[in-house]
Amino acid sequence: MNILIIGAAGMVGRKLVEKLAKDGTLGGKKIDHAILHDVIMPEAPTQAPFKTECRASDFSQPGEAEKLVASKPDVIFHLAAIVSGEAEQDFDKGYRINLDGTRYLFEAVRQIGGGYKPRLVFTSSIAVFGAPFPDAIYDEFFTTPLTSYGTQKAIGELLLNDYSRRGFFDGVALRFPTICVRPGKPNKAASGFFSNIIREPLAGHEAVLPVPEDVMHWHASPRAAVGFLIHAATMDTAKLGNRRTVTLPGLACTIAEQIDALRRVAGDKVVARIKREPDATIMKIVAGWPRNFNAKRAQDLGFQAEKTFDEIIRVHIEDELGGKIA
Numbered sequence: 001m002n003i004l005i006i007g008a009a010g011m012v013g014r015k016l017v018e019k020l021a022k023d024g025t026l027g028g029k030k031i032d033h034a035i036l037h038d039v040i041m042p043e044a045p046t047q048a049p050f051k052t053e054c055r056a057s058d059f060s061q062p063g064e065a066e067k068l069v070a071s072k073p074d075v076i077f078h079l080a081a082i083v084s085g086e087a088e089q090d091f092d093k094g095y096r097i098n099l100d101g102t103r104y105l106f107e108a109v110r111q112i113g114g115g116y117k118p119r120l121v122f123t124s125s126i127a128v129f130g131a132p133f134p135d136a137i138y139d140e141f142f143t144t145p146l147t148s149y150g151t152q153k154a155i156g157e158l159l160l161n162d163y164s165r166r167g168f169f170d171g172v173a174l175r176f177p178t179i180c181v182r183p184g185k186p187n188k189a190a191s192g193f194f195s196n197i198i199r200e201p202l203a204g205h206e207a208v209l210p211v212p213e214d215v216m217h218w219h220a221s222p223r224a225a226v227g228f229l230i231h232a233a234t235m236d237t238a239k240l241g242n243r244r245t246v247t248l249p250g251l252a253c254t255i256a257e258q259i260d261a262l263r264r265v266a267g268d269k270v271v272a273r274i275k276r277e278p279d280a281t282i283m284k285i286v287a288g289w290p291r292n293f294n295a296k297r298a299q300d301l302g303f304q305a306e307k308t309f310d311e312i313i314r315v316h317i318e319d320e321l322g323g324k325i326a
Helices: 011-023 064-069 084-089 091-112 148-165 192-202 222-234 255-266 280-287 296-300 309-320
Strands: 002-006 033-038 051-056 075-078 119-125 170-176 207-209 216-220 245-247 251-254 274-276
Touching: 002 011, 002 064, 011 033, 011 222, 064 091, 075 091, 075 222, 084 091, 084 148, 084 280, 091 119, 091 148, 119 148, 119 222, 148 170, 148 245, 170 222, 192 207, 192 255, 192 309, 216 222, 216 309, 222 309, 245 296, 251 255, 251 309, 255 309
Parallel strands: 002 033, 002 075, 033 051, 075 119, 119 170, 170 245, 207 274
Antiparallel strands: 216 251
């Protein structure tokens, strides 16, 4: 089996590569070759039982997508994107990467023809939904995104559905929750503070909370994110029917509930490292985000996530901190 991961240098991409290298298989099939791609050079996994090839380029440039799929990978993970805050700040860049790059990739696969039909997993986002919201959003809720990022992802979903309907590839689009707790340094995502207020205090550093504590959001861990991708790559897509997009399971909780969970897991000393500094720009963006979902369809399809925020914090401590708190 040959695999292509676009966005392999990102946080979720790196963790997916690590998991595949550890297992050496996908869906019970041996992995023979993996192409790891990003705009910066990805790192090859150590001691992977398969050949890895690392490439760096801008896949939104004409001709680049054709190079990536020339070897006819059996499974394509499309994780590459400009994150929400950056897509809002740089309109042209957001549409070039998140829309044009996606369309070029889909077209490159279609143009191969000759019966080539890979499984293509596309990471979308709950940002495709826009207010006003019901108490819990179902898959059937209409998409009226209130950000450029959400609009770009919604268009990608429609393209994937149509290309799959026409038989050009076997696509699955995953509406990711906000992934928390993200390891590493803060990025330009408007949602970054959800992770920052957990990750930084656990590491012994102060963190800034720019929104009120009654803000509610939908979360899943990086470990769950990798599980989502692997399941999407191996599931029976006949169960999706013509609705190729899935709103993934997660956990709805408020900032106050996040902080309470942090206190239970790590104590008052760690919580005291959170500083309140309201940011009107961030608050405006967050106000248009969905808060809670009914993910029964995804759960019935076999997707799984954490049940409590305590569990999400413990996953971070286990996976990123060696089980220790600063």
